[in-house]
Amino acid sequence: MKQVNVQVAIIGGGTAGLAAYRAAKHKTDSVLLIEGGKFGTTCARVGCMPSKLLIAAAEAAHSAAHTEPFGVFVDGNVRIDGKKVMQRVRDERDRFVGFVVEAVDEIDIEDKLIGKATFISEAQLQIDDHTIVNAERIVIATGSRPSYPPVWNDLGDKLVVNDDVFDWLDLPKSVAVFGPGVIGLELGQSLHRLGVEVLMFGMGGQVGPFTDPEVMAYAEKTFSDEFYLDADANVKNIERKGNSVEITYIDKQGIEQIKDVEYLLAATGRRPNIDHLGLDNIPLKSDYRGVPIADPYTMQTSVPSIFIAGDASNQIPLLHEAADQGKIAGSNAGVYPNIRVGLRRSSIAAVFTDPQLAMVGLSHKQVSEKFGGCGCFETGNVSFENQGRSRVMLKNKGLLNLYGEQGTGRFLGAEIVGPQAEHLAHLLAWAHQNRMTISQMLEMPFYHPVIEEGVRTALRDLNAKLKLGSVMISECMECGPGC
Numbered sequence: 409m410k411q412v413n414v415q416v417a418i419i420g421g422g423t424a425g426l427a428a429y430r431a432a433k434h435k436t437d438s439v440l441l442i443e444g445g446k447f448g449t450t451c452a453r454v455g456c457m458p459s460k461l462l463i464a465a466a467e468a469a470h471s472a473a474h475t476e477p478f479g480v481f482v483d484g485n486v487r488i489d490g491k492k493v494m495q496r497v498r499d500e501r502d503r504f505v506g507f508v509v510e511a512v513d514e515i516d517i518e519d520k521l522i523g524k525a526t527f528i529s530e531a532q533l534q535i536d537d538h539t540i541v542n543a544e545r546i547v548i549a550t551g552s553r554p555s556y557p558p559v560w561n562d563l564g565d566k567l568v569v570n571d572d573v574f575d576w577l578d579l580p581k582s583v584a585v586f587g588p589g590v591i592g593l594e595l596g597q598s599l600h601r602l603g604v605e606v607l608m609f610g611m612g613g614q615v616g617p618f619t620d621p622e623v624m625a626y627a628e629k630t631f632s633d634e635f636y637l638d639a640d641a642n643v644k645n646i647e648r649k650g651n652s653v654e655i656t657y658i659d660k661q662g663i664e665q666i667k668d669v670e671y672l673l674a675a676t677g678r679r680p681n682i683d684h685l686g687l688d689n690i691p692l693k694s695d696y697r698g699v700p701i702a703d704p705y706t707m708q709t710s711v712p713s714i715f716i717a718g719d720a721s722n723q724i725p726l727l728h729e730a731a732d733q734g735k736i737a738g739s740n741a742g743v744y745p746n747i748r749v750g751l752r753r754s755s756i757a758a759v760f761t762d763p764q765l766a767m768v769g770l771s772h773k774q775v776s777e778k779f780g781g782c783g784c785f786e787t788g789n790v791s792f793e794n795q796g797r798s799r800v801m802l803k804n805k806g807l808l809n810l811y812g813e814q815g816t817g818r819f820l821g822a823e824i825v826g827p828q829a830e831h832l833a834h835l836l837a838w839a840h841q842n843r844m845t846i847s848q849m850l851e852m853p854f855y856h857p858v859i860e861e862g863v864r865t866a867l868r869d870l871n872a873k874l875k876l877g878s879v880m881i882s883e884c885m886e887c888g889p890g891c
């Protein structure tokens with residue numbers, strides 16, 4: 409076994425690991441980045457980027473097939489060439505991966521080690537069967553992987569996860585998507601819009617990332633109107649039959665159905681990659697799922713010289729959070745024991761379905777827990793169904809619920825299903841991070857006619873409910889028609 413001595417070792421060369429490496433390098437020269445798979449990141453290889461590429465193709469197909477209400481007719485069929493769709497997804501995906509790999513290539517070869525790391529002790533890692541790394545400080549940045557009932561493995565190659573979808577050479581005829589969460593909705597709706605027959609099954613009624621029952625119900629109805637979605641499905645049997653998967657379920661009318669599909673796509677959540685790290689060999693405190701407990705401001709675990717970042721921490725499994733956490737963890741590993749708290753931004757999440765879904769600041773559940781007991785918050789809302797610009801574009805589906813604190817009038821958070829929610833969410837997240845009140849937000853400029861005017865309507869509604877402004881009149885004509 410080769411022996412290597414370093415000040416900081418980082419396990420995992422994904423988004424969090426790369427950010428940790430760069431931050432640690434600013435503090436010390438002695439940093440080692442250990443990657444057990446391929447460099448390129450989950451985001452670029454099998455996550456954010458290829459999923460958005462598939463969504464872009466689906467949007468093009470959907471728009472082309474829905475021009476008639478505008479008086480525009482595309483004569484003849486809109487033809488979807490599955491091979492070409494998947495070719496573009498893979499080509500562009502490879503380009504994005506290429507950029508990451510190029511950046512990794514620029515890292516000094518002495519600072520990189522290929523192999524899977526496991527803990528021997530708090531300060532010692534074994535890398536495959538070739539190297540022992542003695543590290544004064546360690547950052548765990550090992551990401552996450554799909555999690556699904558193990559019995560589904562009996563389906564063999566008919567069971568797919570997101571990683572497999574982006575390697576398809578052609579689109580299949582039919583897919584049963586299990587899990588109407590973030591991944592299931594993004595991929596399921598895209599596949600449906602690209603002509604794949606999609607059946608979507610959920611558990612317990614959960615749809616998307618929502619905690620607000622009104623917003624979730626709106627999302628469920630909207631997606632159910634487009635493809636088969638049962639968010640609280642009663643699936644009796646799943647079985648491989650030759651080259652397909654046979655699914656027996658009780659449909660929403662209570663009738664037993666038997667359907668054959670080409671694939672079962674498991675989108676039933678992700679689990680942190682911390683179970684093969686030999687964590688039993690170190691006195692790390694973990695939560696009930698076995699995930700190391702870490703301070704979200706310093707990313708320090710209960711073993712002071714060990715930090716954790718990104719999906720591995722199971723805190724907020726999103727790309728920008730992985731980058732922020734990696735930076736904090738790497739910097740603190742570099743300066744340990746003189747660690748510092750890092751910048752934590754207001755929370756924001758967006759799901760790129762149509763309509764889009766978004767969450768900002770505190771969720772409805774968090775607001776209810778924190779402010780609900782004393783009736784200390786109010787909810788303002790707007791429906792996008794009659795919102796002017798949304799209607800102009802025939803994107804008039806959605807509901808925005810905003811939460812504000814009684815007394816202070818402070819903006820607390822929002823849950824959104826609606827057109828261009830990714831942009832509305834940014835606007836709201838910036839206001840949230842600046843600790844703005846609803847009145848201050850209403851002092852900001854709003855152009856006409858834009859979807860953001862819907863946000864203003866919800867803000868006015870909330871201000872009135874907080875008794876900080878006058879009650880809304882239904883048509884605010886001085887605001888412009890359709891606000």
Ligand SMILES: Cc1cc2nc3c(=O)[nH]c(=O)nc-3n(C[C@H](O)[C@H](O)[C@H](O)COP(=O)(O)OP(=O)(O)OC[C@H]3O[C@@H](n4cnc5c(N)ncnc54)[C@H](O)[C@@H]3O)c2cc1C
Binds near residue numbers: 425451725
């Ligand atoms: C389909 C999909 C779509 C997504 N879309 C979005 C989106 O639109 N927006 C968004 O914000 N987020 C999105 N995400 C989430 C986002 O991709 C992740 O939050 C982010 O990539 C996590 O980065 P990470 O550095 O923690 O993990 P990763 O990038 O997975 O890096 C972990 C690395 O650790 C390595 N590793 C694991 N174990 C070991 C070991 N023992 N030794 C050495 N190396 C090891 C792995 O090989 C991997 O390279 C999406 C995720 C998926 C799956």
Ligand SMILES: NC(=O)c1ccc[n+]([C@@H]2O[C@H](COP(=O)([O-])OP(=O)(O)OC[C@H]3O[C@@H](n4cnc5c(N)ncnc54)[C@H](O)[C@@H]3O)[C@@H](O)[C@H]2O)c1
Binds near residue numbers: 587678
């Ligand atoms: N746009 C984005 O930012 C984006 C996109 C994709 C993924 N992500 C990240 O990836 C994470 C994981 O996404 P995900 O969709 O895998 O998880 P998720 O937690 O969002 O959704 C999982 C869904 O599967 C359901 N489920 C669980 N077991 C089931 C079963 N046996 N049968 C049917 N349904 C079942 C759950 O009720 C839930 O609705 C997200 O939390 C998010 O952080 C983000």
